[in-house]
Every structure is written in structure tokens, then in C-alpha cells.
Amino acid sequence: MDWDKLRIFHAVADAGSLTHAGDVLHLSQSAVSRQVRALEESLDTTLFHRHARGLILTEQGELLFEATKSMNNRLEAAAARIRDSEEEVFGVLRVTTTTGFGTLWLAPRLPKLYAKYPDLKIELMLEERVLDLPMREADVAIRMKEPSQADLIRRRLMNIRMRLYATPEYLSMNGTPQRMSEISAHRLIAQNPNTPQVAAGADLVQRLMEYEIRSTLTVNNYFGVLQAVLNHLGIGVLPDYLTADFPHLVRVLPDVESEEVPVFLAYPEELRQSKRVAAFRDFVSEEIASYRKRQLREEAA
The missing domain is CATH 3.40.190.10 (Periplasmic binding protein-like II)
Structure with a gap:
């Protein structure tokens, strides 16, 4: 399958429009349309329903989009790892955790992390669904139970009640x-x-x-x-x-x-050397340690 055609298909499916995809790819609408039609012909299927307000993926298109989305996530992660220098922390870091922990504990503390690493770009995904880290739906997860997925580095942060x-x-x-x-x-x-x-x-x-x-x-x-x-x-x-x-x-x-409810931080084995992940992991660990000290002082008072 032609990688360039897949890249263009992914952009169109993500944008829902040939024109918007062309703007992202710096290609004309007609060039984008030709590539999509060529891909459909090579697969002998229809990938989009076309109507006046834009494009909607067919069932076959949805299947292909899931595959290209996974490929795109992996490529972005690889590119970010390559760009990670020995001394700087920058690039996109996708973090997933529960809505409660993310809004009430993590987000209020992020200014400290950004102050230290101003070029970091965090995508915070708050949902109860457990995202697939090995498939790169996220880079780092903070969860209220030990992750069961294979090939993950996991660290127990604390226990809550x-x-x-x-x-x-x-x-x-x-x-x-x-x-x-x-x-x-x-x-x-x-x-x-x-x-x-x-x-x-x-x-x-x-x-x-x-x-x-x-x-x-x-x-x-x-x-x-x-x-x-x-x-x-x-x-x-x-x-x-x-x-x-x-x-x-x-x-x-x-x-x-x-x-007691255990709280775990986890990330894929392949991101072991990532400077972005290490910076986030150390930041969360330091904040947890500070929280524990305050908690012990309060309980002793």
C-alpha cells in the first residue's frame, strides 16, 4: 500500500474535508482528491461518503482510519523521541488519567512543570476508559489500579481512600x-x-x-x-x-x-529513554512526596 496515499487519506479523514486536508498538506484540493480516489481504486472499495457538507467515512474507511491513526501516533512518538536532546525537554506528551484526578489534583500542579519546561506540549486526556499505552493511544497514564497491559513500566505512586x-x-x-x-x-x-x-x-x-x-x-x-x-x-x-x-x-x-486504592503511573517500555516522560514522571513523584509530607503533618497535628 502506498504510504503517501495513506498519509493523505489520514489527513482527509481527520479533517473531514478535501479542502481542509489540502491546507494542512499544502496540496491542491484536486491533488488530494486524485490520491484518495487512487487509494480507493487500489483497495477496490469506497472510503468516503461524499455530500455537500463534507466527507463521512464508510465502514471500510473507519477500519483504515483506525489503522492510520495508530501508525500516525507511533510516527509522532518516534519523531519526538528522535528530537529529544540530552539536555532539553520539549515536544508533545500525551497524558491520560481519570477526570477526577486530572482536574482536581494534576491540572492545578502543571504550572510548576511548565515553569521548568516551557517548551513541553501536554495533551491531557481525561476519561475513565483505560487507553492502550502499547498501541500509543497515550504516552503516560495515571490510574487507580495497577495496569494489566504488557510491556509497561509501572510505578506505584501512593494509596488513596x-x-x-x-x-x-x-x-x-x-x-x-x-x-x-x-x-x-x-x-x-x-x-x-x-x-x-x-x-x-x-x-x-x-x-x-x-x-x-x-x-x-x-x-x-x-x-x-x-x-x-x-x-x-x-x-x-x-x-x-x-x-x-x-x-x-x-x-x-x-x-x-x-x-485503599493504589495509584499507578505507567508508560510503554519503548519510552524508557524519553526525556519528556522522565520529566513528567519525576515531577509527579516529587509532587506526591510533597503531598505525603503535608498529609503526615496534618494527621500528626
């Missing part, structure tokens, strides 16, 4: 429960049980719901749970790593918590 938190304002207006049975008189804010989440958090919510709680608010990620808690809507089930950045939150029922 899900606990109950509320604002002083909410507790002042509604009282502070002293035992589990009293939670039924409060509004419980938690992740929706039907959304992907760590089992320990779901188990804790299930235990709490046994007390016939009269009012609940469920959200599909911890960022939403936190916003509801900060607006004094009730008592929220939240990961304990939030305490460093939201010290005013009050822990409710201190003896109630989930089982």
Missing part, C-alpha cells in the same frame, strides 16, 4: 452526624453507581445507602461531586487527596472510609 467531607457552612446549618445511622438525615453526594469508578468507592456508597438516605445527588465524576460539596449541598464521598488543596473541608465520620 474515599472518605466523607462537607463544608463548615453545611454542617453548621444541618448538624454533624456522629454515627453512621445519622447519615440518613443528610443529603449524600456521590458518583453515580452506573459510571465507571474504583470498586472501593462504589462499595463505600453502597454501605452508606443501606441507611435509607432521604436525599441524594449523583454525578458522573468526582469534579462534579466536589463542586456540589463546595456549594454546601450535602456530605460528599470524595478521594482523600483533595485535603491538601481544600483544607477547609471537614471530614465527617472519621472512622468511615473505603479500602
Whole structure:
């Protein structure tokens, strides 16, 4: 298969337009169109449905686009590795983690990383789906369980637990429960049980719901749970790593918590020598160490 035609097909599929793809590739629309038609003829299939508003991939086109997307990701990663110098950190680094951890813990700390490496370009992909690192859907992952994929370098960063938190304002207006049975008189804010989440958090919510709680608010990620808690809507089930950045939150029922949840950082074996990955790994490790020290001080106080 002609690599140049595949490159042009990928650009067209990504842009959804011959004109936009031509702008990216610095080719005329007619040249792009000829290459796409030639590829279709060589494969004896139709790759695009053509209509007035643009192009839509056919089922066969979708299959080919998945293949070219994987190839493109690998080529970009290879190019970035080649460009990595011995002393500089720059280029694109694709990081994936959960919505809650990414928005509430990682993103607020990234200014420190950019201050040290201003030429770094981070693509932060926040989703509960576990991306395939060996297939280069991402360069680095931070996940709430040990990755099972092969050919990965993995490092255990810390353990977290899900606990109950509320604002002083909410507790002042509604009282502070002293035992589990009293939670039924409060509004419980938690992740929706039907959304992907760590089992320990779901188990804790299930235990709490046994007390016939009269009012609940469920959200599909911890960022939403936190916003509801900060607006004094009730008592929220939240990961304990939030305490460093939201010290005013009050822990409710201190003896109630989930089982430990391990947090792992992982990246493909082939990126072992990447300066970008090493810089990000060391940055996260340093921030975790700083967080642990503050946590120990707070627990000792």
C-alpha cells in the first residue's frame, strides 16, 4: 500500500474535508482528491461518503482510519523521541488519567512543570476508559489500579481512600452526624453507581445507602461531586487527596472510609529513554512526596 496515499487519506479523514486536508498538506484540493480516489481504486472499495457538507467515512474507511491513526501516533512518538536532546525537554506528551484526578489534583500542579519546561506540549486526556499505552493511544497514564497491559513500566505512586467531607457552612446549618445511622438525615453526594469508578468507592456508597438516605445527588465524576460539596449541598464521598488543596473541608465520620486504592503511573517500555516522560514522571513523584509530607503533618497535628 502506498504510504503517501495513506498519509493523505489520514489527513482527509481527520479533517473531514478535501479542502481542509489540502491546507494542512499544502496540496491542491484536486491533488488530494486524485490520491484518495487512487487509494480507493487500489483497495477496490469506497472510503468516503461524499455530500455537500463534507466527507463521512464508510465502514471500510473507519477500519483504515483506525489503522492510520495508530501508525500516525507511533510516527509522532518516534519523531519526538528522535528530537529529544540530552539536555532539553520539549515536544508533545500525551497524558491520560481519570477526570477526577486530572482536574482536581494534576491540572492545578502543571504550572510548576511548565515553569521548568516551557517548551513541553501536554495533551491531557481525561476519561475513565483505560487507553492502550502499547498501541500509543497515550504516552503516560495515571490510574487507580495497577495496569494489566504488557510491556509497561509501572510505578506505584501512593494509596488513596474515599472518605466523607462537607463544608463548615453545611454542617453548621444541618448538624454533624456522629454515627453512621445519622447519615440518613443528610443529603449524600456521590458518583453515580452506573459510571465507571474504583470498586472501593462504589462499595463505600453502597454501605452508606443501606441507611435509607432521604436525599441524594449523583454525578458522573468526582469534579462534579466536589463542586456540589463546595456549594454546601450535602456530605460528599470524595478521594482523600483533595485535603491538601481544600483544607477547609471537614471530614465527617472519621472512622468511615473505603479500602485503599493504589495509584499507578505507567508508560510503554519503548519510552524508557524519553526525556519528556522522565520529566513528567519525576515531577509527579516529587509532587506526591510533597503531598505525603503535608498529609503526615496534618494527621500528626
